[in-house]
């Protein structure tokens with residue numbers, strides 16, 4: 135949610151900032167801007183809309199200098215217009231600020247600063263920071279930022295440049311991620327690692343409350359109490375190519391195709407077949423896996439759907455009662471959990487404000503907390519007691535795909551591990567499940583290699599105003615996930631429903647030609663989907679059925695059938711979601727929607 139970049143070095147800053155913003159655009163794309171220092175002046179360029187508008191502006195009005203900051207915005211306070219685009223300047227126009235987060239007390243600060251004579255040009259909360267810093271600035275930028283932040287409430291990842299100081303710029307964070315990059319040609323700042331990858335893999339994560347001073351060849355960090363600290367840099371294993379499209383027209387399609395590898399990456403070093411075993415001791419001590427009376431899975435959006443699917447595994451395989459909660463609701467609910475309930479926060483980014491808050495609340499109540507996360511070193515992984523990583527590499531498409539199957543894989547392993555630790559799962563059963571899991575990457579590969587007519591189905595449904603996704607048991611969360619994908623990238627209203635519930639209400643919506651996606655893949659309840667399909671057909675709905683080799687009879691009446699290779703029921707969601715992702719993708723493409731940057735969305739939701 136909003137992307138920040140910064141650079142100080144011996145190269146022209148503008149190109150580096152724009153390239154960084156391009157790699158962060160998934161975080162917001164309402165407007166973009168940069169501020170570059172040239173002599174004693176701050177050169178500001180801002181434009182509304184996506185990055186190409188800023189690139190055009192820079193062609194027309196180039197900026198030169200080797201120190202600068204940039205921002206790509208997801209609007210919270212103030213509409214997406216040029217005045218509200220970052221960077222924001224102070225009255226004298228010699229301090230520029232880019233900010234991700236929300237300054238909650240900005241109204242009172244703005245009033246106070248206005249009374250002191252500061253003139254505001256935008257409706258944003260961020261602009262108060264530029265004026266506050268100006269009011270404290272006496273030549274030491276870091277000190278002025280520290281004093282200003284002492285007055286600000288809320289969340290921030292920010293970067294600040296002063297026209298009077300060509301040797302440094304300042305960054306600070308609270309509840310909003312920032313990473314420093316140490317390169318040969320300078321020092322870099324970004325909200326997320328992909329922006330740094332073309333320049334360096336040597337990074338330092340800034341932590342909450344910390345302030346950093348970035349110079350050409352060094353960084354200085356201070357902790358939340360203003361004490362200087364040293365932190366060793368880390369070398370990350372991602373490379374620049376992982377954050378490129380690799381010949382695919384969109385990141386989303388590339389990421390759908392990557393799933394065969396990312397699922398394997400997530401399980402392969404953690405399982406053995408002879409004898410069958412799951413090794414997650416590094417992520418969760420056996421003692422905890424044995425002792426917890428209950429599991430509570432918490433997440434938002436797609437990550438929440440992964441939790442809903444995984445509940446079946448915790449109950450079936452580990453015989454552990456399992457609750458699944460939407461993080462933004464959980465944090466305000468007062469429900470009683472058994473002592474020692476294991477709270478599992480599921481998050482691709484590791485920065486989602488609601489999931490973070492839910493985990494912090496759980497920790498405060500002394501529940502053991504485990505993070506299932508994709509981004510190394512993200513806030514959630516630092517806050518949690520334990521972390522189970524998904525190894526999916528950077529996910530850039532705003533609509534989550536490979537992270538979802540990575541989460542499913544990690545949670546499946548966790549359920550098996552808990553079952554193994556508690557003795558609820560026998561050797562042969564464990565072997566069977568691990569073997570089935572080992573077949574998933576090849577099944578996805580096989581499926582993606584052949585044509586299933588999904589593009590043609592997408593053409594057929596692209597004009598629909600509404601769609602229904604139906605599934606039972608573990609396929610119900612997949613119905614929710616399929617509907618979410620269609621909503622967010624193809625802008626078609628869609629609902630996921632437990633198929634058995636259809637006749638209790640949603641059936642009233644079915645009319646001629648309405649697409650109904652029926653998940654009738656192999657399972658113990660597969661046959662029950664037959665009557666749902668009949669009911670939809672009897673009312674003129676258009677059924678798109680997903681089934682497994684051998685299940686064609688069940689879906690005989692469907693208008694379109696997508697057939698999946700056979701997989702053991704337990705692991706089949708890892709494959710069944712792929713056609714749902716593709717259907718949403720091709721429908722969005724058919725409608726001419728911007729697949730990787732759907733309207734109103736941002737990848738990492740760092741505000742409540």
Ligand code: F6R
Pocket residue numbers: 434435436437438480481482483484485486489532533534535618622737738739
């Ligand atoms: C949907 C999607 C979102 C995220 C949600 C949680 O395609 O991407 O619903 O799943 O915002 O994000 P993370 O997993 O980063 O906490």
